Amino acid sequence: MLYDLIIIGAGPAGITASVYAVRKRMNILVISKDIGGQTAWSGDIENYTGYQFISGPELTAKFEEHMKKYDVGLRENEEVIALEKKGSVVSIKTDKAAYEAKTAIVASGKHSRELGVPGEKEFKNRGLTYCATCDGPLFTGKDVAVIGGGNSALDAAIQLIKIAKHIYLVNIKAQLTGDKIMQEKVRESKKVTLLNNAEVKAVLGDKLVTGIRIKEKGGEKTLAVRGVFVEVGLIPNSEFAKDLKKNKRGEIEVNSYNETNIPGIFAAGDVTDVPEKQIIIAAGEGAKATLRAFKYLTQQKT
């Protein structure tokens, strides 16, 4: 089957792209490892217009419900491993099958950066995690550390204030870099100890995490914690798109029409070099990408 459009990813960008595509009566397929992407990991969302407050999992459920209202072809739990253009056809290979389409939208977002310190791999899912929303409740009443100083780290710390006994916020920089409103929430809590200019050197434990070794100006010390939440940035999921032009961070370069360097292949959301990574921006970019893909198909016909 030759689809009109294949969308890679079902985060805000991919889901919005799919809703626009079915309403244009395009014959589409969405291929994604999961539904919701980073939105599913988010805690409190207070900046998606129309919802003064909604949790990440709730907004994900709304997105999913909206997409599934339509007859969208969906391959869930499937990972795209290669994307290329062969003649006029876009060819997509996944870990399970191969597909062809006239156009594609890459909306594969980002994944968590690792710390790269001893103990990280060993204690992953044994006290060390990259998702406070998913795993926070496992650490009820325990001392934990959140590593990072940007929005993701602040979001994790805010979620954990309601759950953990005490939170060490370990920030390698001299100051926090996340939004001021989130910084205020963290600073207001007596449960949070902020450690600026502090670098994690190792994750410690036996069967489960028992602590982290950090380096501060005064030297190295151990913090006794049962949970470690790594929130040190995100890396674009763009490796499978070998022929697409990317910037030095690995983000796919797009113009204001969401066109990549390959005609017929578009990209949207956090995986692109569009500045500012937000749900509303990713959703808007997804809509734009589909409208452009639709125009491209119309132009090809005439």
Ligand SMILES: Cc1cc2nc3c(=O)[nH]c(=O)nc-3n(C[C@H](O)[C@H](O)[C@H](O)COP(=O)(O)OP(=O)(O)OC[C@H]3O[C@@H](n4cnc5c(N)ncnc54)[C@H](O)[C@@H]3O)c2cc1C
């Ligand atoms: C902790 C946290 C809190 C946040 N809080 C907010 C907030 O309050 N407000 C806000 O506006 N933004 C927030 N953000 C940012 C926001 O979530 C992202 O900007 C947005 O989700 C990006 O959407 P996206 O669709 O581009 O990518 P993603 O959400 O990353 O979705 C990518 C999709 O692609 C899939 N995928 C990836 N690789 C492949 C592959 N090879 N094959 C198939 N599928 C693949 C993934 O499974 C996923 O479904 C937060 C982010 C985090 C991490």
